Amino acid sequence: MFKRTLALAAGIALSVSAVCSHAADVLRVSAIPDEAPTELLRKFKPLGEYLEQQLGMKVQFVPVADYAAVVESLASDRLDMAWLGGFTFVQTRLKTGNAVPLVQREQDAQFTSKFISADPDVKSVKDLKGKTFAFGSVSSTSGSLMPRYFMLQDGIKPEEFFSRVAYSGAHDATAAWVQAGKADGGVLNASVWEKLVASGKVDTNKVKVIATTPTYYDYNWTVRGTLDPALQAKIKAAFLALDPAVPEQKAILDLQAASRFIETKPENYEGIEQAARAAGLLK
Incomplete structure (x- = not known):
């Protein structure tokens, strides 16, 4: 019985290890559905291929039904990274306490x-x-x-x-x-x-x-707070390295309607949170 117990424990450990290893080998990415699903996929495909090359791992785009689904999926670790609007980021940050905004497009500082x-x-x-x-x-x-x-x-x-x-x-x-x-x-x-x-x-x-309208901070790429910090750093570096002087990378930036990506931080979205509370959209 003791041997059977050890074997069962080892089997469970191996299963958990396999699941974790599989999860670590795939970066699950999504985006708020602010455009038609076909357009979101078209925009993401070359970016996903670029990230796979830079990160050395598979990058999978996971479509979602609505904005709330992106927030819930990041909060429950079913997604690793997502393209969020400023308000969706605030909702995610409030729900998780640790979601990390990595980068934004240059124009997202004055949207x-x-x-x-x-x-x-x-x-x-x-x-x-x-x-x-x-x-x-x-x-x-x-x-x-x-x-x-x-x-x-x-x-x-x-x-x-x-x-x-x-x-x-x-x-x-x-x-x-x-x-x-x-x-x-x-x-x-x-x-x-x-x-x-x-x-x-x-x-x-x-x-x-x-x-x-007047300007405000908007979109960013956010990762779940529990994502490996080393992987977070690699993802950020990959976005910051996109160079409009390189034709293949300019094509990626053009699809993202970006001149380039820059670093961002949670403090940039405090104005969005204040606006949401003033408009009665956050309690």
């Missing part, structure tokens, strides 16, 4: 949102009074939280000011809603707006920018 409309009579946000309005996801920093915060600062309470407030779920969907007349106005992040315009997916003869 903005664009208010748009296809109504020729609408020249400003105030002209949308009594009309329909679309945010992105409830948990989106640039598609909901910060635009709402800045509107409240201007004395505009969305649910009272607009005849109807709806949530499209993603930035590109908001632009499509406004262009199709499903909403009289909407707001989305500046980076996605610029990409949609450049790719011809939005008709600027119909849809126009009517206002731009």
